Amino acid sequence: MAVDARSRGDILLRDVQRGDLDVFFEHQLDPDATRMAAFPARDRMAFMAHWRRILDDESVITKTILFRGAVAGNIVSFVQSGEREVGYWIGKEYWGRGVATQALSEFLGYVETRPLYAHVSRHNIASLRVLQRCGFESSGEGPEELILKLEQEVERSKSLMARDEGLFVGPDDGKVLPNPIGGRMMIKIRDGDSGGSYSIHDNVIPAGSPGPLPHLHRDHEETFYVLEGELTVRVGAHRITAPQGSFVVIPRGVVHQPSNPGDQPTRVLLIFSPGGMDRFFEEAAEGRMPLQMVPNDPEVRERLRAFTSKYGYEFAELPPES
Numbered sequence: 001m002a003v004d005a006r007s008r009g010d011i012l013l014r015d016v017q018r019g020d021l022d023v024f025f026e027h028q029l030d031p032d033a034t035r036m037a038a039f040p041a042r043d044r045m046a047f048m049a050h051w052r053r054i055l056d057d058e059s060v061i062t063k064t065i066l067f068r069g070a071v072a073g074n075i076v077s078f079v080q081s082g083e084r085e086v087g088y089w090i091g092k093e094y095w096g097r098g099v100a101t102q103a104l105s106e107f108l109g110y111v112e113t114r115p116l117y118a119h120v121s122r123h124n125i126a127s128l129r130v131l132q133r134c135g136f137e138s139s140g141e142g143p144e145e146l147i148l149k150l151e152q153e154v155e156r157s158k159s160l161m162a163r164d165e166g167l168f169v170g171p172d173d174g175k176v177l178p179n180p181i182g183g184r185m186m187i188k189i190r191d192g193d194s195g196g197s198y199s200i201h202d203n204v205i206p207a208g209s210p211g212p213l214p215h216l217h218r219d220h221e222e223t224f225y226v227l228e229g230e231l232t233v234r235v236g237a238h239r240i241t242a243p244q245g246s247f248v249v250i251p252r253g254v255v256h257q258p259s260n261p262g263d264q265p266t267r268v269l270l271i272f273s274p275g276g277m278d279r280f281f282e283e284a285a286e287g288r289m290p291l292q293m294v295p296n297d298p299e300v301r302e303r304l305r306a307f308t309s310k311y312g313y314e315f316a317e318l319p320p321e322s
Contacts, residue, residue: 015063102274213294234321
């Protein structure tokens, strides 16, 4: 019998094998994982009986998630109360590596039913972001959980063409947005184009722009590649002057601030990894989010706080320059 498997980079989805269940069992014993899922661990007998029922039910779609060949978790889709839902469990040792986002993005190709629903506990912010990166939107809420719904596939870039599983984006292809710090931004590669691995943005920063307020990204690495002009970046206590052809890589959790103090525009290729930031810039543009100053209006401040928190974007103080 042929085994159905699909891969994307380090992630492979394949049919669940009986030997995988021992790993799944250990994953669900972790107290941090059960707390995040708001679901108690099962003892071994109950767990194996539960999975026998899943594997015997032809309406349930199940896949094992492999990360670089190791069993990292599982992902399932099932019908409950007449609605098709999706859920996943990732082993704690694989958290923070983009595994869930890439696996869910790939898994959506196996599930044709739309709308597709997902339930997530209110305090599980990481899982909420995974679902949002893959196109799920708020649909309702309960006392302890949020309900999200996927109406259609994640939007792919206009005029994007596949060539032997590669991507081609023409010079004028991509979604154009006003840059939250002034100038223009074009989203060249969306989260959905990379399976949730990364997004790429072509940025023009106007002359004299102070950039956004100092901030950090909890969930993303950010890379600047200077295409034209010169970019100034504060990274912690250091100031970097990056001429054309330079890379500046910002690890997650590091306070930074890009700016263009010069008298000519700067053009920068901005790369976020893993995916999840293409919608950040769309929402910032739609809601005219003030990223360059702290708003005086308390209502706007709260709206900004909720927006930035959703994407793991935090305003923070830079240390004194060394």
